[in-house]
Amino acid sequence: MLAKSVIDDVLEAALSTGGDFSEVFVENRYSNQLILQGGQVEKSLSGREFGIGIRIFKDFQSVYTYTTDDSREGLIKAAKKAAQAIKGEHILQPTSLERQAIESLHPILLHPREVEKKRKVDVMKKAYESAKNYHSSIEQATIKLFDEEQMVLIANSEGTFAEDQRTRSLLSIKSIASDGIQMQTGGHSTGAFKGFEFFENLNLEHYAFEASRMAVTMLGAENCPSGKYPVILDNEFGGVIFHEACGHGLEATSVAKNNSVFANRIGEKVASDLVTYIDDGTLKNEWGSITIDDEGERARKNVLIENGILTGYLIDKFNSRRMGMASTGSGRRQSYRFAPTSRMTNTYIASGKSTNEEIISNTERGIFAKYMGGGQVNPATGDYNFSVMEAYLVENGKISKPLRGATLIGNGPETIQLVDMVGKNLGHGPGMCGSESGSIPVNVGQPMVRVSEMTVGGRMGEE
Numbered sequence: 001m002l003a004k005s006v007i008d009d010v011l012e013a014a015l016s017t018g019g020d021f022s023e024v025f026v027e028n029r030y031s032n033q034l035i036l037q038g039g040q041v042e043k044s045l046s047g048r049e050f051g052i053g054i055r056i057f058k059d060f061q062s063v064y065t066y067t068t069d070d071s072r073e074g075l076i077k078a079a080k081k082a083a084q085a086i087k088g089e090h091i092l093q094p095t096s097l098e099r100q101a102i103e104s105l106h107p108i109l110l111h112p113r114e115v116e117k118k119r120k121v122d123v124m125k126k127a128y129e130s131a132k133n134y135h136s137s138i139e140q141a142t143i144k145l146f147d148e149e150q151m152v153l154i155a156n157s158e159g160t161f162a163e164d165q166r167t168r169s170l171l172s173i174k175s176i177a178s179d180g181i182q183m184q185t186g187g188h189s190t191g192a193f194k195g196f197e198f199f200e201n202l203n204l205e206h207y208a209f210e211a212s213r214m215a216v217t218m219l220g221a222e223n224c225p226s227g228k229y230p231v232i233l234d235n236e237f238g239g240v241i242f243h244e245a246c247g248h249g250l251e252a253t254s255v256a257k258n259n260s261v262f263a264n265r266i267g268e269k270v271a272s273d274l275v276t277y278i279d280d281g282t283l284k285n286e287w288g289s290i291t292i293d294d295e296g297e298r299a300r301k302n303v304l305i306e307n308g309i310l311t312g313y314l315i316d317k318f319n320s321r322r323m324g325m326a327s328t329g330s331g332r333r334q335s336y337r338f339a340p341t342s343r344m345t346n347t348y349i350a351s352g353k354s355t356n357e358e359i360i361s362n363t364e365r366g367i368f369a370k371y372m373g374g375g376q377v378n379p380a381t382g383d384y385n386f387s388v389m390e391a392y393l394v395e396n397g398k399i400s401k402p403l404r405g406a407t408l409i410g411n412g413p414e415t416i417q418l419v420d421m422v423g424k425n426l427g428h429g430p431g432m433c434g435s436e437s438g439s440i441p442v443n444v445g446q447p448m449v450r451v452s453e454m455t456v457g458g459r460m461g462e463e
Contacts, residue, residue, distance in 0.1 A: 006072045025053040026336070053065070065078055120199070130212075131212045139176050146170040214371060232448060241375075241412070252315040281301075288442040334438025348445030349445070370388075384410060
């Protein structure tokens with residue numbers, strides 16, 4: 001992507017005013033998005049993104065710039081301009097670059113750019129027909145297909161020289177049901193670190209039916225009551241609460257600045273004994289997985305909380321300086337336009353010992369949150385507010401009537417201590433996570449989990 005001799009010169013130019021670390025990040029990305037509505041393709045967007053980021057450290061100072069000019073002269077000019085923010089003497093010389101042998105953890109069978117658009121549209125039409133024909137009340141179904149291939153080169157003054165290719169595919173289905181008076185929406189998404197083979201092997205009917213079933217079910221739902229209840233969070237995307245309210249608080253981005261309730265608490269009990277919380281970028285072909293991070297560090301499995309005890313953080317190169325702790329392979333960024341920082345990959349609560357039946361039957365009266373929606377969280381405190389797309393009342397140990405308008409309100413560090421049952425059915429759900437270094441693909445996951453008490457906001461008065 002760039003000649004080694006050019007990279008050498010750029011790294012040295014970046015250190016010319018006294019920096020003690022320099023880095024070059026080269027990105028070449030191809031992406032494709034198709035949207036099908038009413039059985040017809042409404043939008044087709046394809047594009048290429050290319051650019052180079054240059055980063056410099058001096059002690060606890062970090063400088064970042066980027067450019068689309070890949071000429072030797074243009075890159076050296078950009079490096080020297082960025083280096084002007086560093087005040088010191090040119091002492092350090094870059095370590096000789098040694099190419100790393102990177103073996104992909106995620107085999108790709110059909111690269112998206114090699115697949116004609118008609119094959120992609122055929123997949124979408126099959127999903128559309130399944131969603132639309134699920135029930136007579138389904139008025140509209142929208143199918144979105146996304147794929148991308150990202151090639152990166154990462155080199156730094158410590159001798160790192162690595163190249164990587166990331167290929168991801170995603171399918172989203174949204175259904176709208178109407179009974180002539182009201183309308184309700186249902187949605188389902190699934191994605192993987194795979195090529196077009198992901199869509200060909202996908203159970204399209206399952207995901208289409210789930211989106212439409214949710215919309216139809218919510219048409220007949222009653223308003224959710226308000227109050228404090230035991231809450232059962234279903235597996236897969238149910239883990240979004242812990243991702244937002246706890247996961248971000250375990251990233252060095254906030255921990256290094258003491259802007260997290262988990263800062264300086266390694267070895268302390270921060271969660272229920274039943275909770276083991278893991279971030280694992282090595283899971284084969286999962287949506288949030290990586291082979292190396294955007295700083296050239298190999299992906300790894302990071303156990304953050306083990307049986308309720310805080311055991312680690314997610315750490316990038318710059319914040320490792322502030323914290324005096326090694327990088328955990330967690331430096332990620334949306335593109336060359338962003339400097340990397342500590343981010344999650346596939347973050348989940350590990351499987352427990354309870355069955356789904358045991359969790360539900362041991363709940364006298366509570367709320368079952370089958371599918372979570374969006375929400376807001378204060379990363380400094382962990383306070384959150386999440387909507388529930390599909391919820392049910394639990395009565396006498398059984399799931400009963402569907403509920404709509406439910407929101408879950410609470411504090412992440414407190415909620416994770418109130419987990420009193422953890423199931424065996426670990427599952428992952430794909431999403432996009434936004435933070436200082438942009439929006440990146442992540443998985444959130446968990447088995448079915450029960451929280452002994454949560455504040456539930458609804459449209460009915462408190463019971």
